[in-house]
Amino acid sequence: MSVQDPCIEACQKCAVACENCLSEMLDEQSDNDCPRCCRECIDLCLLCAQAVARNSRFSEEICRLCADACEWCAEQCGAHDHDHCQKCAEACRACVKSCRSMAQAS
Template identity: 30%
Template sequence: MKECIDNCLNCFRVCEEAVSRAIESSNINTEHVKLLQACATICMTSAEFMMIESNYHYDTCGLCAKICRACAKDCENGSEAWMQECYEACTKCAYSCEGMSKMGH
């Protein structure tokens, strides 16, 4: 569980930084920013649910994995280094959250 928490917290940090970078960008994509914000929020929520050992963390992890996959796909083809970092963090978080989610079902 610790690895999943760490991956969620890292993904939260990376997505928050990506929001700032995306907003600073000259051609801002509002849908991309919304997805980054949603991803950051669910990552923090999932980490918090695991830290308090809530029985619902399996559910939050399932949703986190889904949103992280969508965010990773959105960042995958970006040419900027921060988009690649976002892709990697989201992919890693999605993988660990999928595993955590399956443990509860």
């Protein structure tokens, strides 16, 4: 297992959780930025996983940006009682931790 694997895995899990949350929220009303944050998170998590996997020279910056987006998404989705929102927020928090560690290790 390489140093990058936990970050890649966290990003992939987060993208899936956000995709599920986004799908579930299509017919729901939201009083905050959920599901908008999910859309941002999905794109950035996938980009981050790809950048880290290929040892991109920009992976540190992408990891920081991904962590920022995931932090925002965790706050927004975490404010909802829906199970899918809580799972999304949990995956986002794990991704924040992993991406911040990866950015510091670079």
